Amino acid sequence: MTTPTDPPLLDIRNLSVRLGEGAASPALIENINLRIRAGETVGLVGESGSGKTTLGMSLMRLLPPLLDRGLSGQIHYDGDDIVQMDRAELTRLRGGEISMILQDPMASLNPIFTIGNQLKEGLRLHATASGSLEDRAIAALESVRIPSPEARLQNHPHQMSGGMRQRVVGAISLTRAPRLLVADEPTTSLDVTIQYQFLELLKDLQKRAGMAMLFITHDFGVVAKMCDRVAVMYAGQIVEEGPVREIFRRPRHWYTRALLDSVPTLDQALDRLPTIPGSPPSVANRPQGCRFHPRCANAQAKCMQMPPMAELAPAHDVRCWFPLQEQRGAA
Amino acid sequence: MFKIVAARTVEALIALLLMSIVIFFLSRLTGDPVALLLGDGATEADKIKLTRDLGLDQPIVIQYLTFLGKALTGDFGRSVAAGNQPALQLIMARLPASLSLAGVALAFTMVVGILFGVMAAVRHNSAVDIAARLIALVGQSVPSFWLGIVLMYVFAVQLGWLPTSGYGRWEHYVLPAATLGLFTLAAITRLVRSSMLEALGSEYIKLARVKGLSESVVIWKHALANSLIPVVTFMGTFFAVMITGAVIVETVFSWPGIGRLAYESILARDFPVVQAVVLVITSLFIIANLLVDILYVVIDPRMRSRG
Numbered sequence: 001m002t003t004p005t006d007p008p009l010l011d012i013r014n015l016s017v018r019l020g021e022g023a024a025s026p027a028l029i030e031n032i033n034l035r036i037r038a039g040e041t042v043g044l045v046g047e048s049g050s051g052k053t054t055l056g057m058s059l060m061r062l063l064p065p066l067l068d069r070g071l072s073g074q075i076h077y078d079g080d081d082i083v084q085m086d087r088a089e090l091t092r093l094r095g096g097e098i099s100m101i102l103q104d105p106m107a108s109l110n111p112i113f114t115i116g117n118q119l120k121e122g123l124r125l126h127a128t129a130s131g132s133l134e135d136r137a138i139a140a141l142e143s144v145r146i147p148s149p150e151a152r153l154q155n156h157p158h159q160m161s162g163g164m165r166q167r168v169v170g171a172i173s174l175t176r177a178p179r180l181l182v183a184d185e186p187t188t189s190l191d192v193t194i195q196y197q198f199l200e201l202l203k204d205l206q207k208r209a210g211m212a213m214l215f216i217t218h219d220f221g222v223v224a225k226m227c228d229r230v231a232v233m234y235a236g237q238i239v240e241e242g243p244v245r246e247i248f249r250r251p252r253h254w255y256t257r258a259l260l261d262s263v264p265t266l267d268q269a270l271d272r273l274p275t276i277p278g279s280p281p282s283v284a285n286r287p288q289g290c291r292f293h294p295r296c297a298n299a300q301a302k303c304m305q306m307p308p309m310a311e312l313a314p315a316h317d318v319r320c321w322f323p324l325q326e327q328r329g330a331a
Numbered sequence: 332m333f334k335i336v337a338a339r340t341v342e343a344l345i346a347l348l349l350m351s352i353v354i355f356f357l358s359r360l361t362g363d364p365v366a367l368l369l370g371d372g373a374t375e376a377d378k379i380k381l382t383r384d385l386g387l388d389q390p391i392v393i394q395y396l397t398f399l400g401k402a403l404t405g406d407f408g409r410s411v412a413a414g415n416q417p418a419l420q421l422i423m424a425r426l427p428a429s430l431s432l433a434g435v436a437l438a439f440t441m442v443v444g445i446l447f448g449v450m451a452a453v454r455h456n457s458a459v460d461i462a463a464r465l466i467a468l469v470g471q472s473v474p475s476f477w478l479g480i481v482l483m484y485v486f487a488v489q490l491g492w493l494p495t496s497g498y499g500r501w502e503h504y505v506l507p508a509a510t511l512g513l514f515t516l517a518a519i520t521r522l523v524r525s526s527m528l529e530a531l532g533s534e535y536i537k538l539a540r541v542k543g544l545s546e547s548v549v550i551w552k553h554a555l556a557n558s559l560i561p562v563v564t565f566m567g568t569f570f571a572v573m574i575t576g577a578v579i580v581e582t583v584f585s586w587p588g589i590g591r592l593a594y595e596s597i598l599a600r601d602f603p604v605v606q607a608v609v610l611v612i613t614s615l616f617i618i619a620n621l622l623v624d625i626l627y628v629v630i631d632p633r634m635r636s637r638g
Contacts (some may be wrong), residue, residue, distance in 0.1 A: 060540075060541065062537060062540055062541070086490070087546070091543055091544075091545055091546075092543070093543075094540060094541055094542065094543040095541060095542045095543025095544075096543055099541055099542075100537075100541045102534055102537055102538055103534070104534050106533065107533060107534035108534040108535055108537065108538040109535055109538070109552050110535040110539070110556070110557070111535075111557070111631075111632070111633060112556045112630075112631070112632065113553075114632075115554070120563055121542065121544060121548070122542040122543070122544075123542075125542070125543055156633070158633050169538065172538065172542060173412070173538075173541060173542075175542075176543070207632040231420075
């Protein structure tokens with residue numbers, strides 16, 4: 001078990017991604033600060049377009065070229081700054097140190113090549129492992145509990161079900177035992193029972209390998225199941241960050257509470273789910289001051305200025321001038 | 332797999348049969364062969380005799396079946412112009428020249444077109460991309476007879492680097508193959524460029540990069556393999572463009588192929604040869620498309636399991 005005083009595995013400082021190189025270009029994500037320790041799972045939640053995927057992709061420097069040029073700030077990984085890395089260093093980083101599970105299992109496997117082919121090309125790069133490629137590929141499929149793995153190696157993606165493909169993608173992403181995994185809504189396109197199985201599998205694999213994880217989702221149920229800490233994103237900024245239990249019990253940001261309130265629960269028979277009025281601003285039209293104030297139930301004059309990220313409780317930060325005080329559900 | 336190949340072969344045979352009907356009746360529409368063969372000074376008795384000899388007094392369906400039966404045994408009649416030689420023999424003598432020219436042109440356009448297309452997509456919106464787009468636009472707009480003459484003027488007449496015409500050595504291939512291939516080169520460049528752009532934006536390319544594969548493996552293996560599927564689909568069409576383009580290019584460069592044979596036979600009103608050339612070209616086209624269909628099944632695993 002690591003203690004909070006250990007240096008974090010990943011330390012993101014002042015990370016911004018702009019549409020182009022100038023500081024005046026509109027930012028997809030802005031001044032992101034986030035730390036992930038070894039073995040820890042941090043959830044990243046927010047509506048579509050809040051910048052979750054942009055943040056995830058920037059950790060592996062897999063943004064489209066235009067956005068990659070607009071990257072500024074630092075991403076310290078094990079002492080090195082990913083933002084400064086050249087192509088060769090990035091190739092070494094990807095797959096081996098940091099890996100990623102992509103959103104869409106139907107589309108993330110190459111339709112032309114067999115599963116075996118696609119697994120082995122990653123395995124071949126894993127110089128330290130022992131055993132034949134074939135055995136290691138079979139072991140990789142076994143680790144994600146794919147039945148009759150020998151036969152599956154000869155299959156093409158279209159011969160497998162969605163759940164099966166997602167597990168193959170998982171196996172491919174995890175073959176080289178990465179120390180950090182970015183999981184970008186890995187289960188949204190799967191049906192609920194398969195979702196559950198896959199999350200269990202992921203948790204299990206993580207526990208065995210002591211891997212850290214950045215778990216991108218918009219599903220608070222998944223956050224509760226998977227994560228130690230959670231960061232809430234709104235319009236390109238982190239607005240609240242803290243331990244999962246804290247955030248669920250005592251959200252401090254008005255946006256976080258609104259998000260939590262819009263999650264349906266079984267014991268509340270509601271005719272109509274509470275929603276957040278309005279819609280998130282586009283990248284080019286972000287409001288001045290607090291990004292959320294046009295939709296906030298408690299907006300005041302001061303909200304026209306950008307609030308700083310402030311620590312309200314141990315390891316619980318919030319970006320709000322007037323943070324919530326009461327416990328959720330108590331009111 | 333076998334089922335698909337068998338089905339495609341049957342389809343090809345049906346297409347060939349339909350084409351023979353079309354060619355047979357079209358050639359009947361071009362005028363009375365008896366008048367053509369005998370010329371102006373013939374007597375009525377000569378005409379009746381030749382009509383009977385050629386079987387033209389029979390019902391048209393019987394005539395067609397006779398034509399088909401003979402064609403199946405390789406008998407397409409005899410040339411009127413070239414000393415009564417069998418039409419098929421004339422064609423067979425010219426076929427190697429045409430096939431080798433089309434082969435060289437196709438190989439050249441495939442290699443260069445794929446290279447251009449990949450480079451244009453990888454360096455999207457760069458100078459390379461703009462140059463490739465320009466070549467594609469020009470290549471598809473310039474008529475081949477004009478291009479042939481210009482190339483000949485510049486490289487053969489002015490610079491003297493290459494022969495103006497002739498057949499036999501590799502130098503002879505350069506200008507005709509370039510002329511014949513430019514349209515296809517443009518088409519392949521465009522096709523590869525757009526399908527590479529699509530592939531490079533796909534999720535499986537992201538996964539390939541996530542795995543830590545080098546950029547060259549990502550581009551030349553993962554993206555290109557998928558981008559080649561549409562190229563293969565169009566290969567039958569490209570081949571057809573080359574064979575029909577051969578009529579003009581072979582005439583411009585005096586290339587002794589079936590394209591020039593077709594041109595000469597039409598001028599000489601040597602219609603048994605014209606008919607045979609058209610049928611041979613059609614057969615080549617149908618065979619090429621059959622091969623493409625089979626190749627398609629081999630390279631795209633999704634096609635294989637549909638049989």
